[in-house]
Amino acid sequence: MNKKVTLKDIAIMQSGIYMKTDSQGEVRYLQVKDVNSENKLDYTQIATVINTGINDKHWLKNGDLLFAAKGGSNYCIQYEGTERSTIASSSFIIIRPVISNILPEFLCCFLNTSSILGMLKNAAVGTGIQVIPQSVMGEIQLDIPSIEVQRLVVEMDRLRKEGECIRSEIDILKQSLQDQLLMDSLK
Structure with missing residues (x-):
């Protein structure tokens, strides 16, 4: 402990x-x-x-x-x-x-x-x-905690942030696709 x-x-x-x-x-x-x-x-x-x-x-x-x-x-x-x-x-x-x-x-x-x-x-x-x-x-x-546990925590945090960035990029792409489909349907 x-x-x-x-x-x-x-x-x-x-x-x-x-x-x-x-x-x-x-x-x-x-x-x-x-x-x-x-x-x-x-x-x-x-x-x-x-x-x-x-x-x-x-x-x-x-x-x-x-x-x-x-x-x-x-x-x-x-x-x-x-x-x-x-x-x-x-x-x-x-x-x-x-x-x-x-x-x-x-x-x-x-x-x-x-x-x-x-x-x-x-x-x-x-x-x-x-x-x-x-x-x-x-x-x-x-x-x-031990240095090993500290490194794991840091890596988990890095991966979490990376995942948030990817999700944000996906949301932007979804919105862009939706906007494009809407615009195409109005032509």
Whole structure:
């Protein structure tokens, strides 16, 4: 039986940083708008900022998790990029696992479960823009399964998402076929 741990026991957590964007900047600045509908980072329109002495702790590392903690849409994504080229905005809580027996992609799947997201949404504060406090996230408890089980969970999640995409494509094709049949019948 695994012992329950809290997120703050297995990861360093910190807020992203607020900076003014600048088209002349050399540092990529990830914002919520850079996440597409499949919860993947879209680098095509990413803003930049000028490095005015950005603290080392703010540079994203490959495998860091970004949790969108502000606003009505909360989710976790994994950063897969180069170090010392990208920082995250203050809309994100950066979660950096510090133990070797947890896969970042597993932790990301765990944080994206409806039960965890629902619990976090209920703990959000603020009257205008809802914000999930980092302290609340740090208290999330989980059991850490074996690496093999973590890999299986991650693969199941990938296959589920792939299935959703395929179903969506099928629905679009069905609608297109129906529209075409309707149009042909009116000729």
